[in-house]
Amino acid sequence: xxxxxxxxxxxxxxxxxxxxxxxxxxxxxxxxxxxxxxxxxxxxxxxxxxxxxxxxxxxxxxxxxxxxxxxxxxxxxxxxxxxxxxxxxxxxxxxxxxxxxxxxxxxxxxxxxxxxxxxxxxxxxxxxxxxxxxxxxxxxxxxxxxxxxxxxxxxxxxxxxxxxxxxxxxxxxxxxxxxxxxxxxxxxxxxxxxxxxxxxxxxxxxxxxxxxxxxxxxxxxxxxxxxxxxxxxxxxxxxxxxxxxxxxxxxxxxxxxxxxxxxxxxxxxxxxxxxxxxxxxxxxxxxxxxxxxxxxxxxxxxxxxxxxxxxxxxxxxxxxxxxxxxxxxxxxxxxxxxxxxxxxxxxxxxxxxxxxxxxxxxxxxxxxxxxxxxxxxxxxxxxxxxxxxxxxxxxxxxxxxxxxxxxxxxxxxxxxxxxxxxxxxxxxxxxxxxxxxxxxxxxxxxxxxxxxxxxxxxxxxxxxxxxxxxxxxxxxxxxxxxxxxxxxxxxxxxxxxxxxxxxxxxxxxxxxxxxxxxxxxxxxxxxxxxxxxxxxxxxxxxxxxxxxxxxxxxxxxxxxxxxxxxxxxxxxxxxxxxxxxxxxxxxxxxxxxxxxxxxxxxxxxxxxxxxxxxxxxxxxxxxxxxxxxxxxxxxxxxxxxxxxxxxxxxxxxxxxxxxxxxxxxxxx
Numbered sequence: 001x002x003x004x005x006x007x008x009x010x011x012x013x014x015x016x017x018x019x020x021x022x023x024x025x026x027x028x029x030x031x032x033x034x035x036x037x038x039x040x041x042x043x044x045x046x047x048x049x050x051x052x053x054x055x056x057x058x059x060x061x062x063x064x065x066x067x068x069x070x071x072x073x074x075x076x077x078x079x080x081x082x083x084x085x086x087x088x089x090x091x092x093x094x095x096x097x098x099x100x101x102x103x104x105x106x107x108x109x110x111x112x113x114x115x116x117x118x119x120x121x122x123x124x125x126x127x128x129x130x131x132x133x134x135x136x137x138x139x140x141x142x143x144x145x146x147x148x149x150x151x152x153x154x155x156x157x158x159x160x161x162x163x164x165x166x167x168x169x170x171x172x173x174x175x176x177x178x179x180x181x182x183x184x185x186x187x188x189x190x191x192x193x194x195x196x197x198x199x200x201x202x203x204x205x206x207x208x209x210x211x212x213x214x215x216x217x218x219x220x221x222x223x224x225x226x227x228x229x230x231x232x233x234x235x236x237x238x239x240x241x242x243x244x245x246x247x248x249x250x251x252x253x254x255x256x257x258x259x260x261x262x263x264x265x266x267x268x269x270x271x272x273x274x275x276x277x278x279x280x281x282x283x284x285x286x287x288x289x290x291x292x293x294x295x296x297x298x299x300x301x302x303x304x305x306x307x308x309x310x311x312x313x314x315x316x317x318x319x320x321x322x323x324x325x326x327x328x329x330x331x332x333x334x335x336x337x338x339x340x341x342x343x344x345x346x347x348x349x350x351x352x353x354x355x356x357x358x359x360x361x362x363x364x365x366x367x368x369x370x371x372x373x374x375x376x377x378x379x380x381x382x383x384x385x386x387x388x389x390x391x392x393x394x395x396x397x398x399x400x401x402x403x404x405x406x407x408x409x410x411x412x413x414x415x416x417x418x419x420x421x422x423x424x425x426x427x428x429x430x431x432x433x434x435x436x437x438x439x440x441x442x443x444x445x446x447x448x449x450x451x452x453x454x455x456x457x458x459x460x461x462x463x464x465x466x467x468x469x470x471x472x473x474x475x476x477x478x479x480x481x482x483x484x485x486x487x488x489x490x491x492x493x494x495x496x497x498x499x500x501x502x503x504x505x506x507x508x509x510x511x512x513x514x515x516x517x518x519x520x521x522x523x524x525x526x527x528x529x530x531x532x533x534x535x536x537x538x539x540x541x542x543x544x545x546x547x548x549x550x551x552x553x554x555x556x557x558x559x560x561x562x563x564x565x566x567x568x569x570x571x572x573x574x575x576x577x578x579x580x581x582x583x584x585x586x587x588x589x590x591x592x593x594x595x596x597x598x599x600x601x602x603x604x605x606x607x608x609x610x611x612x613x614x615x616x617x618x619x620x621x622x623x624x625x626x627x628x629x630x631x632x633x634x635x636x637x638x639x640x641x642x643x644x645x646x647x648x649x650x651x652x653x654x655x656x657x658x659x660x661x662x663x664x665x666x667x668x
Contacts, residue, residue: 011047015044084163086158086160087114089157092112092114118135119137120137121144134166139167141170142163145164179238180238182239184272185271188267193265194267223238239275249314250314256269269302270291270299272290301313302314342416344373345365345417346417348421351381353385356501356502357498360498361420362377363471367481370481377404379403380432414438421455422474423470447470449624469502475499508610548562559588559647563639579605589611590650592604602633621645
C-alpha cells in the first residue's frame with residue numbers, strides 16, 4: 001500500500017533537527033560537520049525522490065480505485081434484483097435499469113408511461129405520500145419505495161421508484177392470514193318452541209337433522225364443531241373457509257330453516273362469528289358479542305366481526321313471540337328496585353317521538369309515581385303527537401309539567417337519578433344524546449331489532465324484538481310491577497295508542513300477548529274515543545298523502561316507491577302513512593317513501609308484509625327498525641341519489657331472497 005505525504009513531512013523535520021545539530025558541531029570540529037552536511041544532503045535528496053515516487057504510486061492507486069468503484073456501482077444499479085425507474089410528473093420513464101426491463105418483458109421503455117407496464121401502480125398517491133406501498137400485477141406482488149428528486153433539473157421534479165419483488169413474502173403472508181382461526185358460537189334460537197308438543201321420537205329426529213346439517217357444513221369447511229349444550233354449538237374454522245361462507249351468504253341458515261316438526265315451527269339459528277383478532281380470548285369475546293347481537297335482532301341470522309366491521313346475514317324469519325312472561329315478571333321486580341333506590345327518574349324516547357315512544361314513557365312515569373319519585377319525560381320537539389297529548393294533559397294537574405325539553409333537562413339538579421330510554425337503543429337517535437353522558441344508571445327498554453350501535457354500559461336492558469311495541473312491553477311490566485297498580489285514563493289511553501300505532505291497528509307484528517296487553521289497558525280505562533282524537537289527520541296532511549300516492553311508481557319485484565315534495569309539514573308522518581297505504585296495493589311486497597329532512601338530507605320510510613326484511617335494507621343506508629317496518633336518514637345526498645340507491649338495494653335483496661327460497665328444498 002503506498003504511503004501518504006505525512007511520512008515525508010516527518011522525515012524533513014528530523015533532517016532539519018539534524019542540520020541544526022551539525023551547525024553546532026561546526027564550532028568544535030569543522031571536518032566532522034562538513035562530512036555530516038554532505039551525508040544530510042544525500043539523505044534529503046534520497047527522501048525527496050522516494051516521496052515523489054510514492055505520490056505517483058498513490059495517485060495511480062486512487063485513480064484505479066475510483067474507476068473500480070464506478071464500475072461496481074454501475075453494475076449494482078443495473079444487475080441488483082431491484083427495479084429502479086426515474087419518472088416525471090406525467091409518469092413517463094426518463095431512466096430505468098436493466099431489471100426494470102426484464103420484469104416488464106421489455107414493455108418499460110423510455111418516454112413511455114410506467115403505468116403501461118404496471119397499471120396498478122398507485123403513482124398519484126406515491127407523489128403525494130412518499131411511503132412504501134405494495135401492489136399486485138398479474139401473478140406477482142411488488143413493493144415500491146418512492147423518493148422525490150429535485151436536484152436533476154431546476155424546474156422539474158422526478159420520482160425515483162425502487163421496486164422489489166415480494167411475491168414469496170406476500171404469498172406466505174396470505175397463506176398465514178387464510179389459515180388464521182375463526183371462532184363461531186351457534187345457537188338454536190327457538191329450541192323450546194320448535195320441540196313444544198312433540199314426542200321424544202320427533203324431538204330426537206329434529207335434533208339429529210340439525211346436528212347432521214351443521215356437521216356436514218363444518219366438514220365442507222374443514223372445520224371443527226362441538227355441541228356443548230342442548231341448543232348451543234362451538235365451531236372453529238379458517239379465514240379461508242369464512243370467505244366461502246360469506247360468499248354463500250350463510251346458506252346454512254336456509255337449510256336449517258327448512259327443518260320443522262309437526263307443529264310447523266321452522267328451526268332457526270343465530271350465529272356469532274369473530275375473525276382477524278390477535279388472541280383467542282378476544283375472538284371468544286367478539287363471537288359471543290356477535291351471538292348476542294344476532295339474538296337481539298330477532299334471531300335467524302349471523303353477525304360477523306371481520307375486517308374491523310360487523311356484517312349481518314339472514315334475518316328472514318320473523319321473531320317468534322315468547323309464550324312465557326317469566327322474564328317480564330323478573331324485569332318488573334328489578335325495575336322496581338332500581339326506581340326505589342333513586343331520587344329522580346328521567347325518561348326519554350327516540351327523536352321526533354311517536355305515540356309508542358310517548359306511551360311507553362308515560363307508562364314508566366306511572367311506575368315512578370307509584371313509588372313517590374320525582375319524574376320528567378324529555379322530548380326532542382313539539383310534534384303532532386306531543387301537541388295532542390299535551391291537550392289531554394291540560395285536564396290533569398299531575399301531567400302539566402312532566403314534559404321537558406333537553407335544555408330544561410340540562411338545568412335540572414341531578415342527585416342520584418336513573419334514566420329510562422324507551423323505544424330505541426341507539427344513542428344518536430335518542431331525544432337528548434348528551435343526557436346519556438350525564439347519568440350513570442341507564443335502563444333500556446325497546447322492541448326494535450338490535451343494531452350495532454348501542455347505549456354504552458346500561459344498568460338493565462329489556463330488548464324483545466318479538467313484541468309489537470315498547471308500549472306492550474311496558475304494559476306487561478306494569479302488570480307485575482305492583483299488585484295495586486292503578487292506571488289513570490290518560491296512562492291507559494297513551495299506552496293503548498302506542499300499541500295501535502305500531503301494529504297498524506292490530507294488523508302487523510301482533511301476537512297473543514299483544515291482545516292480552518290491549519285487553520288489560522281497556523279494563524284499566526283506555527278510551528277509544530281519545531284514540532280517535534289522537535289519530536285524527538287534518539285536511540292539509542290528507543291532501544299531502546294523496547299527492548304522494550299520486551306520484552307513486554310501481555317497479556319490478558313488487559317494489560313501489562314514492563317521494564314527498566319539499567317543504568311539506570309533518571313530512572315524516574305523511575311518508576309513514578303513505579307507505580302503509582301503498583302496502584295495501586295488489587302485488588306490492590315493499591313500499592318505500594322518501595321525504596326531505598330540514599337541512600339534513602333525505603329520510604326514508606319503508607314497509608313490507610314480512611317476506612322481505614326491510615330492516616336489512618335500511619341498515620345498509622344507516623337506519624334500522626323491524627322486519628316489516630323500518631326507516632333511515634341519508635345526509636349529504638340528493639333525492640335522485642337516494643332513490644337510485646334504494647331501488648338498487650331493494651331489488652338486490654328481493655332477488656337474492658327469491659333465489660334462496662327457491663333453493664331451500666334442494667338444499668335440505
